[in-house]
Amino acid sequence: MSAERFYITTPIYYVNDVPHIGHAYTTVVCDAIARFHRLDGRTVHFLTGTDEHGQKVEKAAAAAGEAPQAFCDRLSDSFRALMTQLDISNDDFIRTTEPRHLRACQALWQKLVERGEIYLGAYEGWYAVRDEAFYGEDELTLGPDGKRRAPSGAEVEWVKEPSYFFRLSAWQDRLLKLYAERPDFIAPDSRRNEVISFVKSGLKDLSVSRTSFSWGVKVPNDPKHIMYVWLDALTNYITAVGYPDEATPSYRRYWPADMHMVGKDIVRFHTVYWPAFLMAAGVEPPKRVFAHGWWTIEGQKMSKSLGNVIEPVATARKYGLDPVRYFLLRELPFGQDGDFSHRAMVGRINGDLANGLGNLAQRVLTQIQRNCEAKAPAPGAFSAEDSALLDKASALLAGCRADMAVPAPHAMLERLWAVIGEADRYINAQAPWKLKTADPARMATVLYVAAEVLRHLGILVQPVMPGSGAKLLAALGQGEGARDFAALARRLAPGTALPAPTALFPRFVEEGAAAGAGR
Ligand code: ME8
Numbered sequence: 298m299s300a301e302r303f304y305i306t307t308p309i310y311y312v313n314d315v316p317h318i319g320h321a322y323t324t325v326v327c328d329a330i331a332r333f334h335r336l337d338g339r340t341v342h343f344l345t346g347t348d349e350h351g352q353k354v355e356k357a358a359a360a361a362g363e364a365p366q367a368f369c370d371r372l373s374d375s376f377r378a379l380m381t382q383l384d385i386s387n388d389d390f391i392r393t394t395e396p397r398h399l400r401a402c403q404a405l406w407q408k409l410v411e412r413g414e415i416y417l418g419a420y421e422g423w424y425a426v427r428d429e430a431f432y433g434e435d436e437l438t439l440g441p442d443g444k445r446r447a448p449s450g451a452e453v454e455w456v457k458e459p460s461y462f463f464r465l466s467a468w469q470d471r472l473l474k475l476y477a478e479r480p481d482f483i484a485p486d487s488r489r490n491e492v493i494s495f496v497k498s499g500l501k502d503l504s505v506s507r508t509s510f511s512w513g514v515k516v517p518n519d520p521k522h523i524m525y526v527w528l529d530a531l532t533n534y535i536t537a538v539g540y541p542d543e544a545t546p547s548y549r550r551y552w553p554a555d556m557h558m559v560g561k562d563i564v565r566f567h568t569v570y571w572p573a574f575l576m577a578a579g580v581e582p583p584k585r586v587f588a589h590g591w592w593t594i595e596g597q598k599m600s601k602s603l604g605n606v607i608e609p610v611a612t613a614r615k616y617g618l619d620p621v622r623y624f625l626l627r628e629l630p631f632g633q634d635g636d637f638s639h640r641a642m643v644g645r646i647n648g649d650l651a652n653g654l655g656n657l658a659q660r661v662l663t664q665i666q667r668n669c670e671a672k673a674p675a676p677g678a679f680s681a682e683d684s685a686l687l688d689k690a691s692a693l694l695a696g697c698r699a700d701m702a703v704p705a706p707h708a709m710l711e712r713l714w715a716v717i718g719e720a721d722r723y724i725n726a727q728a729p730w731k732l733k734t735a736d737p738a739r740m741a742t743v744l745y746v747a748a749e750v751l752r753h754l755g756i757l758v759q760p761v762m763p764g765s766g767a768k769l770l771a772a773l774g775q776g777e778g779a780r781d782f783a784a785l786a787r788r789l790a791p792g793t794a795l796p797a798p799t800a801l802f803p804r805f806v807e808e809g810a811a812a813g814a815g816r
Contacts, residue, residue: 351526
């Protein structure tokens with residue numbers, strides 16, 4: 298990974314409702330990746346935002362009895378607040394109702410018209426408002442309630458109206474060529490295979506405008522039509538870096554994006570429609586689209602009707618922000634589906650965090666505080682055990698880089714936690730508390746080695762748990778200038794003053810169990 302810039306995006310979220318844990322998940326994943334690259338010395342541009350047009354949002358605004366723009370302003374604010382509440386380091390927050398975006402959409406449309414990629418016709422077929430997607434008859438199932446549904450479960454309705462079409466059918470071969478030439482354009486492989494077989498099965502021209510409602514970007518020179526919300530939404534990724542001003546420094550620096558992170562539900566839009574729109578307009582497609590899995594909640598699909606929608610801010614308040622960020626990234630192999638359960642969360646908090654990293658930090662820092670005059674001790678010659686552990690800590694960076702290039706944040710965390718386990722075993726074996734009077738010089742070496750390993754862990758855990766990583770580094774006397782990955786090449790300076798440690802991760806105590814736990 299030698300490129301010095303890195304542009305990563307989340308999907309822009311529909312403002313038909315307030316944020317839930319799925320939105321938080323994608324955003325936290327991107328945040329960890331963005332922070333990782335920043336700490337590794339790259340110039341990162343991390344984009345997130347809200348998708349505000351279309352029939353789904355228009356209906357939600359009407360149901361709330363509000364004008365669409367006022368409704369969007371309110372809901373978009375709740376997503377913007379989410380970014381602060383989850384400690385998200387996004388560089389920009391785009392809203393599709395902003396003037397910069399309307400301008401970019403209309404410019405892209407104009408370009409497609411000029412290049413003969415858009416023509417006027419009439420659409421007749423099925424449409425699912427919930428998915429904002431068109432479906433073929435063969436994709437639908439007829440439920441016992443007599444309603445036709447899309448594969449996602451969304452109800453469809455018959456739509457018949459004049460419409461502009463994008464010549465998607467003409468892009469089939471060029472899309473297949475793109476996938477063949479750039480095997481990592483779609484990841485993971487299971488998604489790539491699905492997309493390739495979908496495209497091979499034949500592409501129809503895509504309806505890209507609607508006339509039956511009005512909440513959207515107007516088609517240039519034909520304002521009865523508004524643009525299909527996905528053409529509008531996808532364009533956000535180029536709007537944000539300056540399109541249509543292709544000569545502008547941010548556009549030249551950041552486009553094509555290094556990674557569009559999406560959920561598995563919206564792969565087709567990002568890997569078929571989006572590269573086709575861009576190639577048709579003479580714009581370079583993004584480098585990569587990664588589709589992650591979906592969370593169920595206590596074994597069930599998350600849904601409003603089941604009343605099990607997990608609200609991210611309340612969840613962070615209950616368990617702690619960094620523990621939730623850790624859980625989301627550690628609990629499931631990235632790319633696969635997983636289950637969000639209270640039990641699993643508490644297991645991670647008390648096991649991995651309180652008993653794992655928290656306990657290691659506490660025992661090492663407390664001994665230094667008591668027995669080394671609250672200063673990083675000066676080590677003597679390293680034993681084979683010392684060197685073995687230090688080498689494992691030094692090897693972490695290369696391993697973590699490989700994990701985050703996949704990206705596999707769960708693997709990065711497993712790698713860090715394997716070293717936590719090693720460090721625990723090392724301290725148990727070396728028993729520095731027994732050396733205090735018998736061999737204080739050896740005690741100093743052991744505690745130095747342990748503190749140096751903690752410093753590595755503190756630096757490398759920051760992308761996932763920025764607050765806790767910073768707290769651990771502060772407890773090791775490491776200021777802001779000593780917290781990036783370049784600092785891993787240096788060593789903890791003996792004599793560094795270490796402030797009195799405070800617990801990194803409190804144990805999670807179930808309500809009602811508190812009295813027992815206090816005894
Ligand atoms: O699709 N588990 O917006 P959206 C994991 N506006 N991730 C989940 C999830 C779950 N249960 N539920 C949702 C849209 N997500 C469009 C995108 S982009 C140009 C336009 C996440 O508000 C996941 O990332 O429905 C999914 O792709 C996204 O939320 C859908 O958000």
